[in-house]
Amino acid sequence: MNSVADLGGSDGFGPVDTRADGENWHGDWERKVFGLDMVVETLGLIPTDAVRFGVESVPPKHYLLMAYYEKWLTSLEKMLPIWGVLDPAETVEETTIDERLSESERDALVEGVLAAIAAGAPKTRDVDVLPLFSVGDRVRARRIHPAGHHRMPRYVRGCVGTVQRVHGIFVLPDAVAHNMGEQPQPLYSVSFDLADLWSDRTDAVGALNLDLYETYLEAP
């Protein structure tokens, strides 16, 4: 979608404040949101791509003012019912909630989630797909405006770059986010000249390398 979250190239946000306080969490609630998201994704209840889409679709006037982890929470609240994990109409009297899991089930659950996190979840797929483009090819970022989840920033649409690397065959976030299968396809690193991308706004010399899926690209 053409989300307000796609901020690349936007003016007006001021300088980056790199004063780091070294804290991961500013409030226990942030840690809880992170953990809840991690558990829900690791259990395979909602894919990461869907959580991202939930964040992207926070209305602009709220998105710009909302704290970072509140966006994750808002996304989970929206996506858990959409993905059938929770009933949209459901409310619950917290005082009446008993544990459904036995102690050994609870232990196994925690161990399983931690083991899955430690193992990771690769996004490559072993399918027989011939990449359309090769290293050195000139490619254009297609002028497409998908309504759903999409991983090409708007500022590069229509620009021509050079394929730097063929990363391999990866699942397509646009499809996974909306439960439309994986649509595994080639993922490329494409290099765009800064002068082409930002022309009159920069005197920087160099390139921007973007990871772009094959469906985002066309021959120039």
Added chain:
Amino acid sequence: MSGEQLAETAELARRIRHLEALLVDKGVIAWDTVERVMDGYEYDLGPARGARLVARAWIDEEFRDRLLEDGTKAAAELGIAGAQGEHLRVVADSAEVHNVVVCTLCSCYPWAILGLPPAWYKDAA
């Protein structure tokens, strides 16, 4: 914290508890699952693993070559792997080239080697 901030934090905590309650009621998680997972995950979280990769590359030129060729495989040599580290690519600075690596769309970050990103990385600025 101001009164308003306290109220906001209390509301956020209520929303989180509500989601947890619904999930506990369905037997998807237990009340202590999130806390226990975070305790386990945070134990080792931070940039020390990334520092080890870099230090090794500085003193071992063949490792450096392997790291630049296939970051994921090279990291695994040092026992480094896991969520947000499955497809690791490492690039080297030189006298002519300075690399800046950033997620241009959200806030993706290589948790497995650098831990969680600082607040400014996730900021709109």
